[in-house]
Amino acid sequence: MTMSPTEAIEAPRIGHDVLASARAEWFKVLAWRVGITVVGLALWETASGRLIKPFWISAPSAIWAQLYAWVESGDLWMHMRITLTETVAGFVLGAVSGIAFGLALGLNKRLAAVLDPFIIAFYSLPKIALAPLFILWFGVGLASKIVLATFVVFFLVFYNTYAGTLAVEQELVDVLRLMGATRWQIVRKVILPSVLLWIFTGMKISVPYALIGAVVGEMMASNKGLGYLIQASAGQYDTSGVFAALFVLMIIATGLHEILKQSERVMLRWKEDST
Amino acid sequence: MTPVPLIEYRDIARRFTTRRGTVTACEHVDLTVNEGEFLAIVGPSGCGKSTLLNMAAGLLQPSAGGVFYRGEKVPEPNTRVGYMTQRDTLLPWRSVEDNVAIALELRGQDRPTRLRTAHEWLHRVGLKGFENAYPAQLSGGMRRRVSMARTLAYEPETILMDEPFGALDAQLRLVMHDELLKLWAATRTTMVFVTHDLTEAITLADRVAVFSARPGRIRAIETVDLPRPRDVFRIRFDPRFGELHDRLWGYLEESVREGVMV
Ligand SMILES: Nc1ncnc2c1ncn2[C@@H]1O[C@H](COP(=O)(O)OP(=O)(O)OP(=O)(O)O)[C@@H](O)[C@H]1O
Ligand SMILES: [Mg+2]
Numbered sequence: 001m002t003m004s005p006t007e008a009i010e011a012p013r014i015g016h017d018v019l020a021s022a023r024a025e026w027f028k029v030l031a032w033r034v035g036i037t038v039v040g041l042a043l044w045e046t047a048s049g050r051l052i053k054p055f056w057i058s059a060p061s062a063i064w065a066q067l068y069a070w071v072e073s074g075d076l077w078m079h080m081r082i083t084l085t086e087t088v089a090g091f092v093l094g095a096v097s098g099i100a101f102g103l104a105l106g107l108n109k110r111l112a113a114v115l116d117p118f119i120i121a122f123y124s125l126p127k128i129a130l131a132p133l134f135i136l137w138f139g140v141g142l143a144s145k146i147v148l149a150t151f152v153v154f155f156l157v158f159y160n161t162y163a164g165t166l167a168v169e170q171e172l173v174d175v176l177r178l179m180g181a182t183r184w185q186i187v188r189k190v191i192l193p194s195v196l197l198w199i200f201t202g203m204k205i206s207v208p209y210a211l212i213g214a215v216v217g218e219m220m221a222s223n224k225g226l227g228y229l230i231q232a233s234a235g236q237y238d239t240s241g242v243f244a245a246l247f248v249l250m251i252i253a254t255g256l257h258e259i260l261k262q263s264e265r266v267m268l269r270w271k272e273d274s275t
Numbered sequence: 276m277t278p279v280p281l282i283e284y285r286d287i288a289r290r291f292t293t294r295r296g297t298v299t300a301c302e303h304v305d306l307t308v309n310e311g312e313f314l315a316i317v318g319p320s321g322c323g324k325s326t327l328l329n330m331a332a333g334l335l336q337p338s339a340g341g342v343f344y345r346g347e348k349v350p351e352p353n354t355r356v357g358y359m360t361q362r363d364t365l366l367p368w369r370s371v372e373d374n375v376a377i378a379l380e381l382r383g384q385d386r387p388t389r390l391r392t393a394h395e396w397l398h399r400v401g402l403k404g405f406e407n408a409y410p411a412q413l414s415g416g417m418r419r420r421v422s423m424a425r426t427l428a429y430e431p432e433t434i435l436m437d438e439p440f441g442a443l444d445a446q447l448r449l450v451m452h453d454e455l456l457k458l459w460a461a462t463r464t465t466m467v468f469v470t471h472d473l474t475e476a477i478t479l480a481d482r483v484a485v486f487s488a489r490p491g492r493i494r495a496i497e498t499v500d501l502p503r504p505r506d507v508f509r510i511r512f513d514p515r516f517g518e519l520h521d522r523l524w525g526y527l528e529e530s531v532r533e534g535v536m537v
Binding site for chain 2: 169171172174175176177178179180181185189190193194196268270271
């Protein structure tokens with residue numbers, strides 16, 4: 001059967017229209033976002049010095065100037081690198097050990113039963129409260145912050161991974177058992193793929209906590225890093241400095257989150273709805 | 276040829292205890308499935324049909340009595356049976372073709388060979404062109420057909436099917452009946468087929484077992500002496516079919532009525 005000319009022309013255009021309207025929608029959303037940002041910054045700038053003293057809220061222009069000065073002097077990059085190193089190292093160590101431990105416990109019911117009370121005890125502990133201890137043990141350098149971030153991330157990732165192994169659908173496991181799968185095949189083909197979703201959730205929620213671990217450690221004792229920068233600026237009543245450092249932290253957290261989101265999209269392609 | 280018993284339920288009962296009390300799913304069930312036979316089980320909802328299949332698969336143990344496979348206690352799990360469960364159990368992170376090929380993959384078959392088999396089966400169940408889709412992108416009926424392809428593709432010795440065609444429309448159901456019978460004629464795999472639909476049961480099976488309402492017991496077993504090969508599109512108009520249907524319907528009606536009264 002040959003296609004009638006109208007069909008031949010119509011078919012692609014429908015797809016095109018859908019795409020075009022989706023893009024139009026996206027532009028509208030973007031316009032609103034830009035609008036809110038511009039209005040917010042303008043209000044802030046206007047209020048500063050007129051309604052509220054700059055001492056309390058600084059002003060976007062002052063914050064910008066401060067950032068620019070830090071970039072010029074090279075300070076920003078130095079502090080940022082320190083904080084990033086601590087965060088990423090803590091995140092990677094915490095995530096890897098959390099996944100390994102979560103899987104080990106999920107696949108070994110006896111071990112899980114034995115360790116359960118200890119895990120609950122450690123889990124309910126506010127991890128940040130360990131910062132002084134870690135500083136005592138590992139000094140004021142990078143190590144203490146990395147350990148703190150690792151610890152915080154470990155528990156979040158561990159807990160999610162473990163919960164994921166408990167949530168594996170028994171029916172899916174049974175299907176493979178009936179097909180004669182070995183224990184290891186079941187782990188590889190059912191348990192790991194279904195836990196992956198939980199692992200990603202755990203990793204995504206722990207990104208900001210890795211940063212918290214690093215920054216809190218820096219604020220308590222150090223002479224480098226964005227946490228130190230906040231602490232030092234506040235100590236000199238330099239509100240612009242505090243805001244500038246916070247702004248950089250915000251950028252870092254968003255960037256890390258975005259990286260994880262993209263890798264999740266690649267790994268969990270099967271979850272994506274068709275377009 | 277004397278029938279060789281393959282699956283035997285010997286006076287089994289199964290009870291489930293929950294916080295709300297004990298439910299007896301089925302009791303005093305004596306049933307033998309012979310090698311190479313196509314047995315259909317019909318009965319009202321909740322009478323323990325799925326429970327029976329789970330016991331044959333070794334996923335569930337009877338509370339009383341014993342279930343035997345080739346004369347021996349059913350192993351846990353029974354890897355000789357392929358089981359198409361009532362619920363969807365496709366692996367959502369695998370494409371359709373990789374779902375169908377999974378049993379062959381577990382056996383260590385190389386990818387091109389197992390995918391060739393998978394494609395053949397997908398073609399048979401009418402899903403050509405969906406090899407690379409993910410289960411979430413298919414309709415309920417399409418997913419059932421993928422499940423069926425997956426169960427048949429690795430040629431298990433015995434196949435258990437729990438309402439495989441419940442989600443299909445009447446026409447497609449007939450097409451699937453036709454395919455299934457052709458297949459079965461070629462392989463003579465032992466089949467235990469659970470359904471709500473009496474017409475479906477008679478069309479396909481050598482014997483039909485009708486269950487009572489919960490607690491499920493066997494109310495009657497009738498042999499379907501319609502000749503094979505059967506024309507699934509026309510067989511329902513055969514007078515012998517009508518006669519059998521009337522008789523079985525009588526049993527089923529009693530079962531359904533007592534189910535409603537309870
Ligand atoms: N795991 C379970 N825990 C508690 N009760 C159960 C369980 N499995 C089944 N039952 C009960 O056993 C009875 C029989 O269940 P079963 O699933 O075998 O019925 P069925 O005949 O397959 O019904 P349907 O045709 O609706 O699929 C039901 O009343 C159900 O409530
Ligand atoms: Mg059922």
